[in-house]
Every structure is written in structure tokens, then in C-alpha cells.
Amino acid sequence: QVQLQVSGPGLVKPSQTLSLTCTVSGGSISSGDSYWSWIRQTPGKGLEWIGYISYSGSTDYNPSLKSRVTMSVDTSKNQFSLKLTSVTAADTAVFYCARANSRKWLSMDVWGQGTTVTVSS
Amino acid sequence: EIVLTQSPGSLSLSPGERATLSCRASQSVNSAYLAWYQQKPGQAPRLLIYGASFRATGIPDRFRGSGSGPDFTLTISRVEPEDFAVYYCQQYASSPWTFGQGTKVEI
Numbered sequence: 583q584v585q586l587q588v589s590g591p592g593l594v595k596p597s598q599t600l601s602l603t604c605t606v607s608g609g610s611i612s613s614g615d616s617y618w619s620w621i622r623q624t625p626g627k628g629l630e631w632i633g634y635i636s637y638s639g640s641t642d643y644n645p646s647l648k649s650r651v652t653m654s655v656d657t658s659k660n661q662f663s664l665k666l667t668s669v670t671a672a673d674t675a676v677f678y679c680a681r682a683n684s685r686k687w688l689s690m691d692v693w694g695q696g697t698t699v700t701v702s703s
Numbered sequence: 704e705i706v707l708t709q710s711p712g713s714l715s716l717s718p719g720e721r722a723t724l725s726c727r728a729s730q731s732v733n734s735a736y737l738a739w740y741q742q743k744p745g746q747a748p749r750l751l752i753y754g755a756s757f758r759a760t761g762i763p764d765r766f767r768g769s770g771s772g773p774d775f776t777l778t779i780s781r782v783e784p785e786d787f788a789v790y791y792c793q794q795y796a797s798s799p800w801t802f803g804q805g806t807k808v809e810i
Contacts, residue, residue: 629748629791629802644799645704678747688795689738689753691760696747 584609586679586694594673594701600666604679604694611660612637617682618655618662619690622675630675634682635662669701705729705794709803716808722779724806726770726792734771736796742805743788751790752777782808 590602604618611618620632633643635653643651647666655662666673676698680690706729716722726737734755740748750759752768755775765780779786787810792803 628804629793631800631802642798646799680747682795686750686753686757686759687735689750689759690740690748690793691750691753693747693749 584681584692586681586692588677588679588694588697590677590697590699592698592700594669594699595703596670596701597668600664600669600673600699600701602664602677602679602697602699603661604663606660606662606681611655611662612657615684617684617688618653619680619682620653620664621678621680621690622673623678623696624675632664632666671701673699674701675699704799705732705797705801707792707794707801707803709790709792709806711806712804713807713809715810716782717810718784719781722777722782722786722808724777724779724790724808726775726777726803728773728775728794731772732775732794732796734775736794737768737770737775738793738795739766739768739777740791740793741786741788742791748791779808 585607587605594600617634619634635641650667652665676696678696679694681692682688683691708727710725737755739752742748756768767778789805789807791805
């Protein structure tokens with residue numbers, strides 16, 4: 583059974599880059615039916631999809647964040663990562679990684695536990 | 704971007720009652736690409752329904768999804784104590800994928 587675990591700093595300074603990694607266990611990140619996603623949640627804006635990356639590296643980003651987002655995948659470590667540049671307090675959120683499963687028409691059927699990232703000096 | 708509007712914002716029920724949650728899209732959404740999630744405090748969302756009406760693995764049959772086009776519904780036939788949570792609809796028909804603002808089902 584696939585499980586996801588998010589890791590990364592819980593505190594990032596304004597204008598710096600937020601970096602998170604999601605480790606996939608119980609399955610291969612190279613599965614062709616999976617799209618590895620990032621979602622964030624804030625009290626004000628609710629759940630916001632950030633984007634996804636496939637094992638081959640193809641991506642789709644939310645246009646609202648596209649200029650600041652980079653996702654990457656490391657198949658050797660069974661991990662995928664998120665970088666969000668030039669962060670501000672508005673980027674403070676709980677960040678989740680999730681698997682979008684093409685066998686369930688890209689619904690997100692496995693989620694990591696979430697990690698709170700605070701942007702503050 | 705497709706905007707999903709959920710109603711009501713909150714729903715007060717007693718165990719055993721029926722819950723009906725609505726999700727309306729700002730434009731027509733292929734029902735294959737509509738999902739419902741349940742989120743409890745301090746937890747990640749959990750997939751309940753995908754393809755508008757297919758229950759995810761392990762989801763009890765008291766949860767039923769229905770609808771098409773712009774209007775979708777999640778029904779909980781008889782609410783159990785563990786069902787008190789926030790429910791979100793989500794579309795993945797077109798990018799950017801979007802979520803509704805949530806319906807809180809509370810006692």
C-alpha cells in the first residue's frame with residue numbers, strides 16, 4: 583500500500599525558497615498511472631492545488647503559482663519535490679503531497695500527512 | 704478556472720440523519736472528473752468518491768455520490784458519529800484543478 587511522507591523545514595524566511603520533499607513508500611514513483619501532486623491549505627483560501635509531476639518529469643502547475651513553482655522527481659530515491667520561490671507570509675500553509683491516480687481518473691487517492699510551513703522572519 | 708461552490712457551508716445533524724451536500728461548478732464538468740473528500744481536524748483529506756459516483760476503497764456504502772454537468776451531490780444516508788467532518792468537492796477535468804470551499808457536517 584502506497585504511503586507518502588512529507589519532509590522539509592517548518593519555517594522559511596520571507597523572500598527565500600520553500601523546499602519540500604515527499605517520499606513514496608510501498609510502491610514505485612515510476613508507476614505510469616500516478617501523477618505526484620502538491621496541495622496546500624490555508625484557513626483563508628482553503629485547499630489549493632499547486633501542481634503535479636509525472637515520473638517522467640512532465641508537469642502541470644497552477645497558473646497562480648507557476649512563476650514561482652518548480653517540481654522535480656528523483657526516481658532513485660522514490661521522492662518528488664517542491665520548490666516555491668520568493669515566499670511571503672501569504673504562502674504560510676499546510677502543505678500536502680498526494681498521488682493522483684489515473685486508474686481513478688486522476689482523483690487523489692493517497693495523501694501524505696501534511697506539514698505546516700510558516701513564512702516569517 | 705472552474706469555480707466550485709459548495710452548499711450549505713455547514714450542516715447540523717444528529718447521528719442517523721441524512722446529509723445532502725451540494726457542489727455546483729461554474730461551468731459543466733465531465734462527471735468522470737469530480738471527486739469528494741472528507742477531512743477531519745489535523746488530518747489530510749481522504750478520498751471518498753471519484754468519477755462523481757464511485758466509492759473509493761474502503762468507503763462505506765452510506766456514502767453516495769451523484770450528479771452531472773454543473774451540479775453534483777454527496778449524500779450520507781445515515782450519518783455516523785465518525786462522519787462529522789468537513790467535505791470538499793474537487794474537479795480535475797481541467798487545469799488548474801480546483802476545490803470547493805467545503806461543507807462542515809457537525810452535530
